[in-house]
Amino acid sequence: MKLNTAAYYIREGLTNVKRNRAMTVASITSVTAALLILGLFLIIILNVDSIANQVESQLELKAFINDNYDATKVAKVGEEIKAISGVKSITFESKKDALNSFKKQLGDKSYLVNGLENDNPMPQSFIVKVTDANMMKQVSEEIKKIDGVTQVSYGQDVVDKLLGIIKIIRIVGLFVILILFIISVVIISNTIKLGVFARRREINIMKYIGATDWFIRWPFLVEGIVLGLVGSVLAIAILGFIYGYASDLVNNKLIIFTLLSAGVVIKQSLVYFLAMGSLIGAIGSGISIKRFLNV
Amino acid sequence: MIKFVGVSKKYKNDIIAVSNINFTIDNGEFVFLVGPSGAGKSTILKLLLREEIPTTGSIFVDKKDITKLKRKEVPYLRRNIGVVFQDFKLLPNKTVYENIAFALQIVEAEPKYIRRRVPMVLSLVGLSERANSYPQQLSGGEQQRVSIARAIVNEPSILVADEPTGNLDPDTSWEIVKLLSEINKRGTTVIMSTHAKDIVDSMKKRVIALEKGNIVRDEMRGVYGYEA
Ligand SMILES: Nc1ncnc2c1ncn2[C@@H]1O[C@H](COP(=O)(O)OP(=O)(O)O)[C@@H](O)[C@H]1O
Ligand SMILES: [Mg+2]
Numbered sequence: 001m002k003l004n005t006a007a008y009y010i011r012e013g014l015t016n017v018k019r020n021r022a023m024t025v026a027s028i029t030s031v032t033a034a035l036l037i038l039g040l041f042l043i044i045i046l047n048v049d050s051i052a053n054q055v056e057s058q059l060e061l062k063a064f065i066n067d068n069y070d071a072t073k074v075a076k077v078g079e080e081i082k083a084i085s086g087v088k089s090i091t092f093e094s095k096k097d098a099l100n101s102f103k104k105q106l107g108d109k110s111y112l113v114n115g116l117e118n119d120n121p122m123p124q125s126f127i128v129k130v131t132d133a134n135m136m137k138q139v140s141e142e143i144k145k146i147d148g149v150t151q152v153s154y155g156q157d158v159v160d161k162l163l164g165i166i167k168i169i170r171i172v173g174l175f176v177i178l179i180l181f182i183i184s185v186v187i188i189s190n191t192i193k194l195g196v197f198a199r200r201r202e203i204n205i206m207k208y209i210g211a212t213d214w215f216i217r218w219p220f221l222v223e224g225i226v227l228g229l230v231g232s233v234l235a236i237a238i239l240g241f242i243y244g245y246a247s248d249l250v251n252n253k254l255i256i257f258t259l260l261s262a263g264v265v266i267k268q269s270l271v272y273f274l275a276m277g278s279l280i281g282a283i284g285s286g287i288s289i290k291r292f293l294n295v
Numbered sequence: 296m297i298k299f300v301g302v303s304k305k306y307k308n309d310i311i312a313v314s315n316i317n318f319t320i321d322n323g324e325f326v327f328l329v330g331p332s333g334a335g336k337s338t339i340l341k342l343l344l345r346e347e348i349p350t351t352g353s354i355f356v357d358k359k360d361i362t363k364l365k366r367k368e369v370p371y372l373r374r375n376i377g378v379v380f381q382d383f384k385l386l387p388n389k390t391v392y393e394n395i396a397f398a399l400q401i402v403e404a405e406p407k408y409i410r411r412r413v414p415m416v417l418s419l420v421g422l423s424e425r426a427n428s429y430p431q432q433l434s435g436g437e438q439q440r441v442s443i444a445r446a447i448v449n450e451p452s453i454l455v456a457d458e459p460t461g462n463l464d465p466d467t468s469w470e471i472v473k474l475l476s477e478i479n480k481r482g483t484t485v486i487m488s489t490h491a492k493d494i495v496d497s498m499k500k501r502v503i504a505l506e507k508g509n510i511v512r513d514e515m516r517g518v519y520g521y522e523a
Contacts, residue, residue: 005403205384208344209445210374211401213366 005215013222016195023191024227030187031231031280032238034180035273039239041173042269045166047259052162054257059088059130061154063143064123067095074124077148081126084142086135091127098122123150181280188227188284192220196292203293217289221282228281232273240266296322297343297453297484302352304338312338313508316352320486322452325479327495328488329519330505336488339505340457343486344376345369356453374402377446377454377483381461383438385430391441392417392426398445412448420444420474436467440474447478454478456487460494468494492519 017024063081065074074092081090093101099122103110130139140152196203206216244262251258297320304312313335320326328336341347342354345361353360361372385394392413399409417423420440430438439459446454456475460468472487472494479485489495495502495518502517503510512520 002403004406005400008400201384202386205386206401207370208373208378208384209398209401210370210372210449212370215401 009218009222012219013226016192016199016219016223017226019198020191020194023187023194027184027188027191027227027284028231028234030180030184031228031277032234034177034184034280035232035235035276036239037180038173038177038276039235039269039273041169041177042272043239043243043260043265044169045173046265046268048162048166048169050260051257052158052166055158055162059132059136061128061130061136061140061143061152063126063128063146063149064151064153065125066148066150067123069124069148073148077146078126080146081128081143084139086131086139088129088131090129093125093127095120095122095124098125181276184228184231184280185284185287188224188281189287191227192224192285192288193292195220195223196288217293220285220289220293224281224283224285224288225278226281228277228279228284229274230277231280232277235277236266236270236273296320296355296357297486298355299339299342300353300355302339302342302349302354304335304342304347305350311508313342313505316510318503318510318513320484322484323479323482325476325485325498325500326487327498327500327502327517327519328486328505329490329495329502330511332490333507334505335508336505337457338508340378340455340486340488343453343455344378345372374449375451375453377449377451379439379442379446379454379456379459381458383430383435383442385438385441385445387430390427390429391422391433394430394441395445395448398448402449404449416444416448419447419477434467435463436470439463439467439471443471443474443478447483451483453484453486456485458488458490460489460491465491465493472498495519 063077065077069077078090078092081087096117099113099116099120102122103113106112128139128143130136136154140154143149143152203216240262243265247259247262247265299316299318302316303314306312316335316339328339330336338347342349343356343361345364349362352362354362356372356375364372386397389397395413395416396409399412404412414423414426417426420443422437422440422444425433425437430441433441443454443456443459454475459475460471463471468491472491475485475487476498499516501515502512502519504512504517504520
């Protein structure tokens with residue numbers, strides 16, 4: 001393809017975009033809407049993934065000890081836990097420590113636990129660090145067998161739950177995205193159809209003077225891809241703006257884990273968005289080119 | 296060289312537009328295609344342009360059977376056959392210059408060549424002054440000159456004109472025919488379908504006469520032969 005021919009395709013494609021404003025706006029809006037929803041699901045999936053990682057990477061489990069055990073008995077339990085293979089280190093958390101750390105989590109609502117110091121409901125526990133995430137389950141089973149251990153909790157439950165949520169989000173998201181994808185393709189295809197119709201005289205003349213099929217098709221393909229790309233760029237801009245604001249807000253309130261930054265999310269989804277946008281545009285115009293252009 | 300061998304065309308509605316057409320046109324000839332409306336003149340030109348495919352028979356252009364062309368090859372046939380219509384078929388939103396340059400853009404000609412070639416053709420058809428006008432600002436005769444310029448700008452060896460003077464008054468028609476004859480003298484084969492008896496009679500060129508889809512006459516230096 002010669003450079004000036006490529007320039008012709010782009011120029012003509014852009015002329016088509018400008019020719020039918022109402023349909024152009026409708027096409028871009030539908031692509032933007034489709035990609036915004038896609039982006040929403042993508043952001044949720046990326047974040048849940050990241051939270052699951054954050055939880056998993058802590059490689060910690062907590063062994064709660066009978067409330068009535070005194071220091072010597074507790075120390076003995078500690079020795080037994082240490083002896084289990086796969087245990088890296090243990091830290092004792094007294095009832096008082098537990099209450100303080102709970103207070104910290106409550107932040108400015110810490111007054112809620114005021115006065116509990118004398119009748120502390122928090123359990124004493126060992127925080128057990130494991131050498132390997134895969135050892136979690138096995139180690140926790142071993143610890144449970146020790147006398148004086150009332151309960152063992154570890155992040156795996158949370159991780160499993162998060163992974164389950166991701167699965168559901170993926171399925172629902174895929175379905176919603178597919179529908180929006182089809183709607184966008186149909187709208188773009190209609191836009192192109194109107195473009196073909198508006199230019200049918202010109203197309204007829206082009207055929208008589210020896211234009212190849214692809215010479216006639218390219219401007220319409222360019223039109224579709226431009227519509228798709230503009231839609232996807234708009235979606236990224238809107239998403240980046242809103243998510244940047246929302247994630248700051250949420251991150252300031254949460255302590256247990258952090259949401260991904262807007263920059264990271266946009267970086268990870270930019271290529272998908274542009275690819276999806278141009279794919280929607282190309283398929284949409286492809287359908288009309290095949291059905292209505294007849295060249 | 297153009298050669299029709301046993302060509303028949305039956306349209307979808309079972310109308311037989313032409314049947315068993317045989318003729319040969321040598322390079323550089325000027326041929327009138329005459330006959331009453333519905334005789335099959337346009338059908339023959341459409342078959343030559345591969346707009347229609349014959350039901351039976353073969354059509355050769357420069358030894359190549361164009362009825363066997365693949366879809367992809369058709370544009371290249373058309374680049375070798377310039378075409379002019381009764382209704383001009385100019386693009387209203389392009390200037391005279393742009394309408395002609397467009398035919399060269401389509402064949403991916405170099406911009407440098409386009410800039411040299413378009414003024415040459417414009418001067419050949421006598422429209423150098425109107426390069427920047429739009430078609431609707433021109434008279435019918437001038438519009439037809441533009442369409443002739445567009446048809447010959449990439450130097451086809453054949454020029455096909457389907458009733459090119461059908462919408463023009465007699466004086467203007469004469470100018471158009473003289474222009475076609477001028478182009479013919481420069482070596483282009485010209486085939487023109489027409490109803491214009493006076494023009495055919497005084498040009499003394501080859502005449503192929505059609506009636507109800509059959510060739511009834513094929514004479515060198517012929518006349519129209521009907522009461523127009
Ligand atoms: N696309 C078509 N479909 C069906 N019938 C056609 C078509 N084109 C032409 N015809 C018929 O074929 C016959 C010859 O038409 P045409 O070649 O246009 O004649 P002419 O150009 O000599 O007036 C006419 O009867 C016409 O009605
Ligand atoms: Mg006709």
